[in-house]
Amino acid sequence: MAVISHVSPLAPKEFPGLPEIEGVSFATVQAGVKYQDRTDLMLAQLMPGTSVAGVYTRSATRSSAVLDCQEKTGGDNKEGAAIVVNSGNANAFTGSGGAESVRQITNAVAEQLGVPERRVFTASTGVIGELLPHDKIVSALPKLARALSPANMAGAAEAIMTTDTFAKGSATQVVIGGKAVSIAGIAKGSGMIAPDMATMLVYIFTDAKVEQGELQTLLSELTVPTFNSITVDSDTSTSDTLLLCATGASGVNVGAGNAVFKEGLRKIMLDLAHQVVKDGEGATKFVEVTVTGAATPEDARTHALSIANSPLVKTAIAGEDPNWGRVVMAVGKSGAAADRDSLSIWFGDVLLAKEGWVSPDYDEADAAAHMKGDHICIRADIGLGNSQSTVWTCDLTHGYIEINADYRS
């Protein structure tokens, strides 16, 4: 495992204050799954009536825990529920032993907390290909259960870290019908799976009362412009899991169409997604790529992801080079509709290229100044329509190579 000796330069200045969400309590423990001297296991207990919605990796080689969660998502929510997450071992690509570990853990958690096994959601993150020592997790459960407290969400954010260089949390409050509703979440993630330790896990909690199906609709819709619009290296974990839990404890009923709640939730999801990018392996620049003027929304997204995933664009940003030619290249290769002579490109507010050629007013010093910042905005207008899309990524640096190549596992 690579030694991460410093916090990402893009990390937020401090971990935010996370409110207690009525109906959820947390506990963490040092179970010794792999790491020593740090918490590596977190348990969340959810009150009866809590709706749980989920979005998972689309990998065809996803882990047993993901398959198990997918089966369980969407069931009735009359009884209590639990989430248990360990770091250090991903229990991925562990053959039939992987499913057995999930069964052992979910069974033990169900018994410990008196909730049905079909309402116990697990996730594991860390090395892959090694059997999960689930006994260590099972034997830590009594201690965990005793420690459950609504105040410990920040501790949970730490227990799920692997190669993350900082813990990730975000919270907000919205007012609906004169009553306050809280939304708070935690996340982990830095590269897509590398160095065999990453993955994206996100857990968001609210005391709003949202019917199960409506909650899933909301989560699925908001995942597209948030967590599914970030990329570190175009690689995809076998374990990515995002759960949204609505306890209903506030008594405030919220439907999928509630704009205030939706906007609050979107903000939290986007903030956590941005934090994952800002902890991207080796990242020194946070990069926002916006494509406008595309023929269709799908084309806009295809172009934006092509720019954000291009190694040549990402290395140019690392080198603080306003290299618009590489953006042209990325648009050209994406497969979506484009016309060379209708294309315009901005870095920050600086128009570099328009109508297929360098802009007559372009002064490279202006663009170079923008590139020196740590928040880079690239905009490409395709000139063929009205659709747009924004995605976020980071630069590709020696740090990425160091973390992923300069060690032997």
Next chain:
Amino acid sequence: MAVISHVSPLAPKEFPGLPEIEGVSFATVQAGVKYQDRTDLMLAQLMPGTSVAGVYTRSATRSSAVLDCQEKTGGDNKEGAAIVVNSGNANAFTGSGGAESVRQITNAVAEQLGVPERRVFTASTGVIGELLPHDKIVSALPKLARALSPANMAGAAEAIMTTDTFAKGSATQVVIGGKAVSIAGIAKGSGMIAPDMATMLVYIFTDAKVEQGELQTLLSELTVPTFNSITVDSDTSTSDTLLLCATGASGVNVGAGNAVFKEGLRKIMLDLAHQVVKDGEGATKFVEVTVTGAATPEDARTHALSIANSPLVKTAIAGEDPNWGRVVMAVGKSGAAADRDSLSIWFGDVLLAKEGWVSPDYDEADAAAHMKGDHICIRADIGLGNSQSTVWTCDLTHGYIEINADYRS
């Protein structure tokens, strides 16, 4: 421009001897398009009756030269033809000025050599976004025309280089109906467009007599398992051009179905394609990725390209780490059909993983030994069918970041 101070460690020991191909003559000159003190312009003259087939970049932002060549490919071949290529400036993303440069050059070449303008094929490679100083090319033509010689194909290979660290050539001879037929080609390419200087250009010549349509069929078919099965960084140039010219001077008639000719041509195309990968920016390992047991040929290719383009797989190879987990990840994310528990993975002859878990006989020392070589073979058997595909790539190293980030253009 980054200074390339050394030849790729994967370069062939020496440039091969290239035979004269009757009906083709070459000339090169120092036109001073951008570089000083080196040849940067090559001219090839083709005898009347020469069939010319072409394959081009699929980029939606392709250059004026590519658009012009595409229009001209497939016309009748009664009259003579010419190819003119400059390095130093790609004449890409140069607005309407780009097409004007192509017109000026093709017109001047046609006049100089007495061939129809519709039979003059151009290409340009180098910086993009800067107008091509076509006057320098036009004024060099008389000198070029005087220097034309069948013996100068090797010189042409040098004149088309940009950031290439070695000139690329390949030749073979096949015997058809008791008569010798020669096939010889040259290529340039190192990254896909970076550092604003790369691109893949390939020119192959034969004295076989092949009807225009048959030649195109052959070239298109053989491009898939050769030049379209290599990737350095998944980025695509706006100028990629591959021309195959059959002069017919040997008098040997060859159809698209001639197995001997086809195999000879395939060998030359594959050799040149491999040389492009071996000159990949920063490359220290040549990597062959073979996928077997896929449900369909398309799935096999999708999986193979997903593995070959994965930054995590490529950095693991750079680090000599037999990291089969990243191969699992790349198969899982590709979008093609896969079943985690049917997957087997080899590095060289070493079986690392089978049926969804590490192989019981696996000894990491064996795989680590394979990773120390400079020709790495990865095989993934999907276990779902009988289709297979092979692609070639190189590792992702600090050298790639240095060339593409550690300079300001």
